[in-house]
Amino acid sequence: MNTPSERDILHYIGGADDASLFQRADTVRRSVFGDEVYLRGIVEFSNVCNKNCQYCGLRAHNRKLKRYRMTPDEIVSATDVVAREGLGTVVLQSGDDFSYSARTIGDIISRIKDRHDIAVTLSLGDRGLDEYAYWRDCGADRALLKLETGHVKLYERLRCGESFQERLHRIEGLKRLGYEVGSGIIVGLPDTDILTTVRDMVLLSHLELDMIAIGPFVPSPATPLAFNPAGDVELSLRVSAIMRILCPQANIPATSALDALLPGGRQTGLLRGCNVVMPSLTPEHLRSDYAIYPGKNMTEHNAVLKLNTVKESIARMGLVPSQSKGSSPRRHYVDQSAPRRPSGDYACRTAQCG
Ligand code: SF4
Numbered sequence: 001m002n003t004p005s006e007r008d009i010l011h012y013i014g015g016a017d018d019a020s021l022f023q024r025a026d027t028v029r030r031s032v033f034g035d036e037v038y039l040r041g042i043v044e045f046s047n048v049c050n051k052n053c054q055y056c057g058l059r060a061h062n063r064k065l066k067r068y069r070m071t072p073d074e075i076v077s078a079t080d081v082v083a084r085e086g087l088g089t090v091v092l093q094s095g096d097d098f099s100y101s102a103r104t105i106g107d108i109i110s111r112i113k114d115r116h117d118i119a120v121t122l123s124l125g126d127r128g129l130d131e132y133a134y135w136r137d138c139g140a141d142r143a144l145l146k147l148e149t150g151h152v153k154l155y156e157r158l159r160c161g162e163s164f165q166e167r168l169h170r171i172e173g174l175k176r177l178g179y180e181v182g183s184g185i186i187v188g189l190p191d192t193d194i195l196t197t198v199r200d201m202v203l204l205s206h207l208e209l210d211m212i213a214i215g216p217f218v219p220s221p222a223t224p225l226a227f228n229p230a231g232d233v234e235l236s237l238r239v240s241a242i243m244r245i246l247c248p249q250a251n252i253p254a255t256s257a258l259d260a261l262l263p264g265g266r267q268t269g270l271l272r273g274c275n276v277v278m279p280s281l282t283p284e285h286l287r288s289d290y291a292i293y294p295g296k297n298m299t300e301h302n303a304v305l306k307l308n309t310v311k312e313s314i315a316r317m318g319l320v321p322s323q324s325k326g327s328s329p330r331r332h333y334v335d336q337s338a339p340r341r342p343s344g345d346y347a348c349r350t351a352q353c354g
Contacts, residue, residue: 004245009201013194013238025241025273028248033275037319038251038326039310040089040121041082041281044290044297045070049095051125052160055148055189057220057291058095064222066289069097072104074283076111082281083116085307088325090118091144091278096125105131106138113139119325121182126162129173141327142180145171146213149189150203151196158189171207180328182211182251187239188231189217197239205246210328211276212250214240215257218293233262237272244273249330251276260295267313276326279303279310 004012012021046069052059070078075092082090090112094100109120121142122135132143147167149155155164174181185200204212216231236258244252254274258265266277280287280297287297311321 004242006198009198009242010194012242013198013235015234015238018234018238021238021241022272025244026271028244029252029273029275032248032329035318035320036275036322036324036326037270037314038089038276038322038324039087039307040091040253040276040278040326041079041085041087041307042091042093042123042278043070043075043078043082044093044280044282044287045075045078046094046097046100047286047290048097048099049125050098051096051162053148054158054160054224055186055217055220055293057222057293059223062222065291068286068289069099070283070286072108072111075108076115078281078283079112079118080115081303083118085281085304086323087281087307088118088323089121089142090281091121091123093123093144094125096127098127102127102131102134106134109135109138109140119327126167126170129170129177132174132179133177136177136179140179141325142182142210143174144182144184144211144213145174146182146184147171147200147203148184148186149192149196150185150200151192154189154191154196175208180210182213183207183209184211184213184215185239186215186217186231186257187236188229190225190228197235201239201243201246204243208330209247209250210330212243212247212252213255214243214252215255216261218257218260218295220291220293230261231257233258233265237269240269241273249328251326251328253278256280256296257293260293267317270314270317270319277310277314279307281307 047058048067049058049060052061079090119141122140123144152164216233216236219226219228252274253276254266254269258269281303284302290297314321
């Protein structure tokens with residue numbers, strides 16, 4: 001399968017030949033992952049955030065949102081459900097909530113790894129690389145840190161002054177620590193166009209990521225972007241498909257934002273190059289409060305019933321809901337000599353993080 005040229009990308013992204021693009025993406029996905037769809041159970045353990053991203057319903061200035069924090073015991077119990085239901089990965093996700101100390105998060109990771117043979121993914125935002133180093137020693141396998149856009153000025157405006165370069169530095173640091181690293185973008189953010197999107201795709205492909213998440217922009221009511229139009233789902237699906245061809249070995253989730261705008265959107269994604277689904281297994285009484293955007297988490301089913309629905313829909317497509325950890329097949333440098341268990345104070349590896 002030849003790598004698409006810039007001319008191919010521009011041709012495809014404009015929708016000139018969707019049938020060919022989606023067929024190519026599906027063929028590449030099948031050649032790398034076969035029929036397996038990796039399932040990652042997300043435990044959204046805190047919706048408290050100290051940041052104010054303009055697109056996100058969890059932003060600190062959203063006073064209407066009922067905030068919650070799960071205790072370490074509750075987080076470990078929720079992870080027990082993930083393991084019991086046969087999922088190979090748990091994603092621990094929160095806003096940028098620094099009230100959980102590095103030691104607390106490390107203890108949670110160690111307890112999970114002691115109880116279950118599952119991969120642990122961290123989606124905790126802009127924590128220090130010294131903390132991520134400690135969590136890696138505690139057994140964390142993967143980290144997600146989304147860019148949302150590669151347009152530096154837009155990033156810094158939408159994320160209210162956060163530094164784009166620091167985010168990139170953190171992503172590179174996570175790779176050096178031996179994490180499988182994921183990032184991603186939102187397609188159709190205000191003040192973006194096709195050229196912005198193409199540049200985002202080039203940036204993502206250069207980052208050599210293990211996971212790439214693409215989702216359309218979904219306006220959230222309690223944010224400054226509430227009255228902007230939603231992103232184009234078809235464009236988002238095209239971007240995922242092109243990323244599949246550009247980065248054949250990356251895990252690419254069919255994101256919940258697709259479902260939020262198009263019923264059945266995630267299934268469509270699985271037919272167009274995506275190979276991962278990430279259902280929320282956050283306890284039901286909290287799940288709807290993890291309100292990044294409307295429709296992020298369906299609430300009408302309990303977590304296990306909802307998960308079974310997801311598995312059945314995957315099976316109906318002729319695909320296999322996989323119980324494996326679904327580690328990245330991409331060859332990336334991991335310092336195998338690095339200690340995997342806590343060896344002292346969490347700051348002990350700070351000097352390695354540069
Ligand atoms: Fe917080 Fe992340 Fe939402 Fe920004 S995108 S407000 S950092 S939860």
